[in-house]
Amino acid sequence: MISAPASGTGKTTVMLGLLRALAEDGMAVQPFKSGPDYIDPAFHRAASGRASYNLDGWAMGPRLWQAIGARAAGADICIAEGSMGLYDGVATRGQQGFGSSAETAQSMGWPVILVVDVSGQAQSAAATALGFRSYAPDLPFAGVILNRVASPRHERLARLGMERAGMPVLGVLPRRGDLALPERHLGLIQAVEHPDLEAAIAGYAGFLRAHVDLDAIRAAAQAAPAAQPAPMAQAADLPPPPAQRIAIARDAAFSFTYPHLLEGWHAAGAEVLPFSPLADEAPDASADLVWLPGGYPELHAGRLAASERFMDGLRRHAQTRPVHGECGGYMALGAALIDKDGVRHEMAGLLGLVTSYEKRKFHLGYRRAVLAAPLPGHGVGAALRGHEFHYSTILEQPDAPLARVADADGNPVPETGSVRGHVTGTFFHLISAEEATA
Structure with missing residues (x-):
């Protein structure tokens, strides 16, 4: 689960880069989106070559959840993109839960990679990451990706904080203004409207490959005891x-x-x-x-x-x-x-x-x-x-x-x-x- 403390931290860029980089390595990568978003899945499909599906604990009942979760069958790895902040949901329980990305990760057995925007802070970012890990002790955490790092000194200080917090650093992304996806009033523009989507995704993949430990991410996914879809999960649901x-x-x-x-x-x-x-x-x-x-x-x-x-x-x-x-x-x-x-x-x-x-x-x-x-x-x-x-x-x-x-x-x-x-x-x-x- 690619999540973050809040919206606007760069998790979509990380998501698309990871999907394409892993697909380029020959893996069958199954994308998912936590929450009610109908724009991101089209970007996921363009990056991975596989249809992306929403999982939503507030709006979906158990049978539909299982039927969608079964789309993971045959994939080598599942990568899901969260919505808003990791624990953000609604106050009143829905059909299964409150609609947070943490619930999706917990239900599916997916470890969380927290994308932390460290601009404007250094060691203090570790307190944020530590708080997110401690808030739900049973939620599996793979580690963090530090985003928008300004300099080697900034990276060293942020890493020191994460080491003190015992939080694995899976990647460090330098600040780059050209990595932002175009947006309009409902968020991202649609994938079909992007002026050069293929080049953009290829650029994200190269950027992630240069600055993220893909082997560590694959190992974290392989070690996770992923939830298996129930035997009755089928297209009829x-x-x-x-x-x-x-x-x-x-x-x-x-x-x-x-x-x-x-x-x-x-x-x-x-x-x-x-x-x-x-x-x-x-x-x-x-x-x-x-x-x-x-x-x-x-x-x-x-x-x-x-x-x-x-x-x-x-x-x-x-x-x-x-x-x-x-x-x-x-x-x-x-x-x-x-x-x-x-x-x-x-x-x-x-x-x-x-x-x-x-x-x-x-x-x-x-x-x-x-x-x-x-x-x-x-x-x-x-x-x-x-x-x-x-x-x-x-x-x-x-x-x-x-x-x-x-x-x-x-x-x-x-x-x-x-x-x-x-x-x-x-x-x-x-x-x-x-x-x-x-």
Whole structure:
């Protein structure tokens, strides 16, 4: 588990460099992401050549967790990237836990490598690392990677502190400004948008290879008593498809889909039919369902509004068959989207929703939704778990609410989703349906 005391310490750079370096050495490297992130797994796949999967103790029940954990079968090594700080989660227990990276590591038997940003300190960084190791004594720790080291003297002082704390130093990364990945308002840009992703990942791998002890990392992984997936873990425990033929939007405006959902759909024999709204492509006319994932429609609102074939095909489909949108897809199904400059762009008009990116408000957190109306694949009363992350503000929402929605602590949130005829939408990204308890 590649984790850190906080966000912004460089763990994604370390993750991508490790994935590529180990893959270059001939290892089958299986990546994972702890927590509800739909951007990082695409970077992981580009670096390792294998699909990356999310593991989330708050949103996922035991059967889904085991089914996803079984994706490690056949790999030589598993490398997981944590979210936020190592112990950061929510206050109220979910289906299995509180959603922290430490819980994921503990459950899977993965030792933690703590990426410590030592800029602005030296020996004091060891107190931070020691505190993280002592906070949960049963959590296996492999050691630390010191990041953003300014000079040989700085390295020597930081190493002295780690030696005093008994913390193995697995690598020392000199400060380099060119290693930062491009970001925007939801974090990293998408992997498909990176101007030269292959060169960047190759550069990270070379940098890690020069400054990190790969043999020590391999040895730590081999020594760990990794948890074995339960014998019943199988593809059938992945989320089932909401229809047989699913037309799914897939381009720079709509790309936020959790890998385990798509794998579950494919494993059950569903036909997934990608199309590009930005290329003005209509969804397949024979599809049973049109699914618009989240993404960045606010960055492409003018092009979407002008995509007549896409909009006409969407409206024709909605006359007789279901259409569902998540977050950005939900916004595109609405009446209008107001961009950051205050320009109003007419959207599909299948829902009355009007959203504004000009009036930005941060919405972030887990969501539990109990359906008040059917959603493709789920009936009234079904309890769903997901995650919401956007900056858009609702100006109008005249349609019936789709669900009663609450945050991780059970507090109601106003983003209830909408339903009108065959069309549904939510601001949360679905991770799983709640599993029945014995």
